[in-house]
Amino acid sequence: MTAQIIDGRALARKVLEDVGKGAAQLARRPGLAVIIAGDDPASHVYVRNKVRRAEELGFLTETIQLPDDIDEGAVLDEVATLNARDEIDGILVQLPLPEHVNTLRVMAAVDPAKDVDGLHALNAGRLTQGSGGLIPCTPSGCMKLIQSIIPDLTGFHAVVIGSSNIVGKPMAALLLEAKATVTQTHIHTRDTRFIARGADILISAVGRPGLVRGDWIKPRAIVIDVGTTRVPKVEGGYRIVGDVDFEEARDVAGAITPVPGGVGPMTIACLMENTLNAALVRQGELVSA
Ligand SMILES: Nc1nc2c(c(=O)[nH]1)N[C@@H](CN(C=O)c1ccc(C(=O)N[C@@H](CCC(=O)O)C(=O)O)cc1)CN2
Numbered sequence: 001m002t003a004q005i006i007d008g009r010a011l012a013r014k015v016l017e018d019v020g021k022g023a024a025q026l027a028r029r030p031g032l033a034v035i036i037a038g039d040d041p042a043s044h045v046y047v048r049n050k051v052r053r054a055e056e057l058g059f060l061t062e063t064i065q066l067p068d069d070i071d072e073g074a075v076l077d078e079v080a081t082l083n084a085r086d087e088i089d090g091i092l093v094q095l096p097l098p099e100h101v102n103t104l105r106v107m108a109a110v111d112p113a114k115d116v117d118g119l120h121a122l123n124a125g126r127l128t129q130g131s132g133g134l135i136p137c138t139p140s141g142c143m144k145l146i147q148s149i150i151p152d153l154t155g156f157h158a159v160v161i162g163s164s165n166i167v168g169k170p171m172a173a174l175l176l177e178a179k180a181t182v183t184q185t186h187i188h189t190r191d192t193r194f195i196a197r198g199a200d201i202l203i204s205a206v207g208r209p210g211l212v213r214g215d216w217i218k219p220r221a222i223v224i225d226v227g228t229t230r231v232p233k234v235e236g237g238y239r240i241v242g243d244v245d246f247e248e249a250r251d252v253a254g255a256i257t258p259v260p261g262g263v264g265p266m267t268i269a270c271l272m273e274n275t276l277n278a279a280l281v282r283q284g285e286l287v288s289a
Pocket residue numbers: 045046047092093094095096117137138166228240259260261262263264265267268
């Protein structure tokens with residue numbers, strides 16, 4: 001058996017098309033501001049791609065580039081300035097931040113109504129209660145990918161490998177809200193392979209290339225690979241690899257996301273969707289994201 005490949009680029013195009021239509025209805029174009037601190041090359045690629053997509057949709061964009069040695073107070077000042085600007089609907093602080101800057105304090109400073117990353121405690125809390133709010137982009141994209149294969153997840157067993165605030169935890173909350181039975185693993189979990197083998201839907205969000213082997217996968221399961229690790233090539237440059245051993249997995253799984261071209265493009269599309277939703281709420285067109 002060869003797994004169906006879930007095409008993240010194609011699904012992202014559809015999401016972006018809908019976002020474009022929604023944005024065209026607004027009196028004022030959505031505004032997205034991105035803060036990036038430091039010189040991490042991958043972060044710069046992601047930010048450039050986000051800004052490019054936003055501009056293609058006609059959004060107002062602004063990138064605030066800060067040095068690696070910026071102090072936390074200065075980052076908080078930038079966030080406060082953006083919070084106060086009416087034409088900015090969405091604020092995104094690219095992660096990781098430099099080590100000396102406390103990520104949770106910066107997230108807490110973002111106006112929850114403009115928190116298009118869904119990482120403010122208020123939005124994270126609303127997600128666990130199923131009471132709306134802005135949802136982190138990668139898990140939101142994963143849900144769309146999963147539901148493109150199984151629209152109704154009631155009673156399916158989902159296993160989430162990884163427990164980060166940005167992917168693992170919100171992913172588990174979304175799956176629970178969709179009535180799946182959820183198991184979450186973390187760094188101290190014993191025998192992750194055994195747990196993974198029980199999954200109808202397996203999501204790996206760890207950032208360890210090749211962690212998930214073919215014998216970790218239940219036959220016909222849906223496999224969502226969130227890993228995007230840059231591995232240097234001998235001839236120079238790099239390639240992007242996921243957490244899943246794709247060649248082994250495709251012989252066992254029912255459907256699988258590729259890396260690249262799976263979750264990554266959906267992350268950016270869902271950021272655009274969140275920015276539109278934040279703009280709709282702020283312009284009084286929607287009660288809640
Ligand atoms: N504030 C945030 N920081 C980070 C997030 C996030 O959601 N919010 N997620 C990741 C990185 N990320 C977005 O910022 C991201 C990663 C990968 C892709 C993507 O499109 N990947 C492509 C390959 C791109 C390449 O060639 O490098 C793919 O998988 O097809 C988009 C966004 C950490 N930080």
